[in-house]
Amino acid sequence: MPVASFQSDVYEAAVLALAEARKPAVILFPHSVDTWGYAPAVAMRGGFGCATDVIDVKYDGGDLVAVRAVYAEKLHMEVDFPERETVVLTVRTNVFKPTEADGSPAVSEFAAPQTQARTEHITYIEPEQTGDVDISQAEYMLSVGRGVGEEENVEQFKELADSLGFTLGCSRPIADNGWLPKSRQVGQSGKTVVKCKVYVAMGISGSVQHMAGMKHVPSIIAINKDAEASIFTIAKYGVVGDMFEIAEELRGHFS
Amino acid sequence: MTGEILVAVEHRQGALSPASLETIAAAIELKGDTDRSIAVAVIAEKPDDFVAQVSKAGVDE
Amino acid sequence: MKILVPVKQISVVDEDFELRADGKDVDPDYLDTEANEWDDYSYEAALEIMEAADGDVEVVPVTVGPDDAEDVLRRCLAKGGDRGIRVWDDDLVDATPAAIAKVLAKVVAKEQPDLVFTGTLSSDRSFAQTGVSLAAELGWPHVAVVTGIDWKPGDPKATLKRELEGGLIEEVSVECPAVLTIQLGINTPRYASLRGVKQAKEKPVQEWSLADLGLTGAELAAGASFRVRRMYKPETGRAELIEGTTAEQAARLAAIINELRGAA
Numbered sequence: 001m002p003v004a005s006f007q008s009d010v011y012e013a014a015v016l017a018l019a020e021a022r023k024p025a026v027i028l029f030p031h032s033v034d035t036w037g038y039a040p041a042v043a044m045r046g047g048f049g050c051a052t053d054v055i056d057v058k059y060d061g062g063d064l065v066a067v068r069a070v071y072a073e074k075l076h077m078e079v080d081f082p083e084r085e086t087v088v089l090t091v092r093t094n095v096f097k098p099t100e101a102d103g104s105p106a107v108s109e110f111a112a113p114q115t116q117a118r119t120e121h122i123t124y125i126e127p128e129q130t131g132d133v134d135i136s137q138a139e140y141m142l143s144v145g146r147g148v149g150e151e152e153n154v155e156q157f158k159e160l161a162d163s164l165g166f167t168l169g170c171s172r173p174i175a176d177n178g179w180l181p182k183s184r185q186v187g188q189s190g191k192t193v194v195k196c197k198v199y200v201a202m203g204i205s206g207s208v209q210h211m212a213g214m215k216h217v218p219s220i221i222a223i224n225k226d227a228e229a230s231i232f233t234i235a236k237y238g239v240v241g242d243m244f245e246i247a248e249e250l251r252g253h254f255s
Numbered sequence: 256m257t258g259e260i261l262v263a264v265e266h267r268q269g270a271l272s273p274a275s276l277e278t279i280a281a282a283i284e285l286k287g288d289t290d291r292s293i294a295v296a297v298i299a300e301k302p303d304d305f306v307a308q309v310s311k312a313g314v315d316e
Numbered sequence: 317m318k319i320l321v322p323v324k325q326i327s328v329v330d331e332d333f334e335l336r337a338d339g340k341d342v343d344p345d346y347l348d349t350e351a352n353e354w355d356d357y358s359y360e361a362a363l364e365i366m367e368a369a370d371g372d373v374e375v376v377p378v379t380v381g382p383d384d385a386e387d388v389l390r391r392c393l394a395k396g397g398d399r400g401i402r403v404w405d406d407d408l409v410d411a412t413p414a415a416i417a418k419v420l421a422k423v424v425a426k427e428q429p430d431l432v433f434t435g436t437l438s439s440d441r442s443f444a445q446t447g448v449s450l451a452a453e454l455g456w457p458h459v460a461v462v463t464g465i466d467w468k469p470g471d472p473k474a475t476l477k478r479e480l481e482g483g484l485i486e487e488v489s490v491e492c493p494a495v496l497t498i499q500l501g502i503n504t505p506r507y508a509s510l511r512g513v514k515q516a517k518e519k520p521v522q523e524w525s526l527a528d529l530g531l532t533g534a535e536l537a538a539g540a541s542f543r544v545r546r547m548y549k550p551e552t553g554r555a556e557l558i559e560g561t562t563a564e565q566a567a568r569l570a571a572i573i574n575e576l577r578g579a580a
């Protein structure tokens with residue numbers, strides 16, 4: 001069975017066979033869409049401990065301890081895995097910095113077990129390239145999130161962005177609702193704003209998936225009525241307040 | 256208990272995902288000064304294409 | 317033909333909160349409850365198939381949760397479906413995804429659905445683990461983060477779209493029965509009508525305990541995904557907050573924006 005593309009059955013069987021042969025203490029996966037689709041199954045079938053979306057991992061004495069975020073990133077939860085010989089962890093992206101240094105590890109081949117995959121790859125569909133702007137190239141952005149409330153309200157933020165000379169972006173719910181084209185969506189399943197220098201986030205809570213596309217921006221300005229919104233943990237400047245009132249006042253400064 | 260740290264990396268459309276290298280970094284950090292070894296597993300039809308990319312300092316096998 | 321849709325009541329923390337005495341979770345007094353956003357999409361996906369099949373498909377929402385979690389079932393039933401299932405037991409209070417998956421697997425064994433649609437994740441703890449763990453427990457094929465479904469009653473396979481990173485979509489097929497985890501944006505969830513809300517109050521909700529499913533708390537605890545050591549408010553970076561009246565805040569923001577973009 002060729003495994004040119006991801007197939008959960010094949011991947012699960014391969015990792016389980018490796019685990020059986022090598023009895024690892026920990027199996028680490030990236031926390032990505034593919035592993036969402038098989039790491040928990042490996043844990044379940046192998047009888048392993050499991051924690052997903054881990055942001056820190058260490059040994060405390062002999063105990064493996066993992067940390068993950070809960071409740072909209074507002075709290076952290078520290079977990080361990082008593083009596084588990086093997087533990088599956090999926091590691092959040094953009095947390096650990098890859099090493100540049102190359103090494104020369106031993107290389108061995110391991111024949112993956114023959115597995116009949118019950119899923120079949122048909123094709124990949126690239127995201128639509130609408131004639132709209134390419135936000136990945138924008139240097140200055142103003143993005144709106146669910147706080148914008150209604151479709152009719154989007155236009156005034158488009159005008160505000162224009163008057164600032166900023167490119168309008170959005171969080172996922174705005175694109176899912178069709179209020180702005182998908183090409184304007186910032187985040188894990190949208191675009192990463194690689195060139196962005198200033199990012200104004202209005203009515204965006206700061207989910208991991210949104211932050212995946214903009215966390216790196218040097219100057220983030222957040223406007224949110226929830227003082228505890230996680231967006232404030234990565235912003236340089238913040239205003240706790242109503243995005244409409246602030247926008248109204250801002251307009252006077254850029255006309 | 257000195258079981259190894261196994262890292263399962265991923266690839267799509269012929270390219271190793273950047274998150275894979277981050278996961279190897281997490282393994283190296285976890286290994287710290289323990290005597291555990293790190294093994295990286297590439298599940299692929301032609302894994303050879305990826306071996307060089309995952310051969311990072313600190314990886315044992 | 318039947319589609320089982322596990323749904324969840326999630327917890328949202330208040331702006332100010334305290335931890336439980338054991339430090340392992342937030343004190344329930346400081347938690348509000350909501351329906352999980354992803355489940356609106358999974359339930360809608362099931363209803364759409366039911367409606368297209370013209371009476372051939374039954375949709376059954378199921379939740380693992382305490383008494384007040386019945387709300388999330390009623391909320392579903394207000395949109396469609398004739399009955400719901402709620403499983404609860406005090407031993408499930410701190411249940412991990414593996415335990416929930418084992419409970420749901422027993423429900424599947426009783427109900428014998430053709431498909432199970434879970435949400436991709438629930439936004440309180442964000443494990444993204446339950447649906448795929450359930451499939452593993454059942455030995456069923458599964459596909460995660462689904463944004464398109466093409467399936468009619470009797471089809472041996474469903475053709476799906478899976479959403480990958482960066483907006484890339486993969487089209488795949490999967491053998492049925494299968495567990496699918498459904499992603500935001502797959503459809504436009506409907507709102508319940510007032511009439512629907514009223515009717516939902518009369519619809520039956522079966523209640524099962526662990527014993528009814530042939531499970532014990534001890535068995536589930538032994539198979540827990542992990543053990544919580546503690547919960548805490550992390551040390552994080554913090555934006556410099558701009559204070560003052562709205563006018564003052566906006567003036568300061570305008571100055572900052574002008575400075576950052578290098579304008580006069």
Ligand SMILES: Cc1cc2nc3c(=O)[nH]c(=O)nc-3n(C[C@H](O)[C@H](O)[C@H](O)COP(=O)(O)OP(=O)(O)OC[C@H]3O[C@@H](n4cnc5c(N)ncnc54)[C@H](O)[C@@H]3O)c2cc1C
Nearest residue numbers: 145146147171172187188189190203204205209210225243
């Ligand atoms: C696989 C996967 C991929 C995903 N990919 C992406 C992605 O690419 N991009 C993305 O954005 N999301 C993505 N998501 C969704 C993500 O999990 C969140 O659901 C989403 O980012 C939330 O958007 P939001 O912040 O606009 O909405 P919410 O989380 O609902 O936040 C709205 C915020 O607005 C504030 N607010 C409300 N009214 C006002 C007001 N009048 N003034 C000021 N503030 C106000 C509220 O306090 C709140 O903080 C993905 C999820 C999954 C599972």
